[in-house]
Amino acid sequence: MKPYNELGHVALGTTLRHLATQVSKDAENTYKQFGFEIEPKWFPVFYVLASTGADSVVNIAKKISHSHVSVSKIIKEMKVADLIDSYKSNEDSRITLVMLNERALAMLPAMQNQCEAIDLAMKQLTEETGIDLWQALTVIDRHLRFRPISSRVNEDKADIHIVDYAPKYQNAFKALNVEWISQYWTLEEPDYNALNDPEGYILNQSGAILIALDKGRAVGCCALIKIDNNNYELAKMAVSPDVQGKGVGLLLGKKIIERAILMKVKRLYLESNTVLVPALKLYEKLGFKPIEGAVSPYERCNVQMELHLPHVKAK
16 A cells, blocks of 8 residues: 555545645734734634625625634624624614724724735745646635535546536637637627636636536536526537537536536526527427516527526525
């Protein structure tokens, strides 16, 4: 057997714990350097309140992806440290809003200086290593969120399989969509927004993009674009002519619906055109029904469809 320190990916959990411990301990040194007198674990809550002015525990928890319990605990600790004020909402007396007090607000210049310095230090680290740690962690988190390592073990290695979007697929994502759109129409502003910046326009807005791979080559794609918490648009679905007829579109459609269900989306909406007969048949096969929706931002849209998704209870 290999020595433990040569296990590589197998020892990933241990390495991540060591890295998290190292970064957490060093954070205390950084805070001291800038005179930013708070506990590092308070920073996400402090930053959100510095940005919003006042907010509820529920909203803060959603924004920083923490549990309600952990945010409540941090708020209590910050109150003891004399950094937080709270009051009842004027709109709903059942809701308590919290905000930074004058003492905390006086710390904002120190926080800003620290954020800028850390950003610069991490850019230097990226130049030294050739690895953008933040981007790497963000992409890995996105890929493991709905397909954890445990589900990948002994996974069926079919020629065509579906993966989450990663930066290396951006060119393919754009090319696949440009190909089918330009066959009938010209690209419009919403197309450029999504295709030129899929992370900013789709992924960072709580959306999702799936990529179909044929023996490692990107041959199809599909996206979920957030409309609101309950409604998402199924968009930017494209399949390379090279693999049409192999069921890639149907596989993508099923996987994107499965993802929407996992995301607890209640309704999917899409826009299309009557000239795209195979696409419309595919949508019908997936369960979409024609509707008359709001005015579309796309000139090419003359068909609108929706699919109501089954409710999934949390385990």
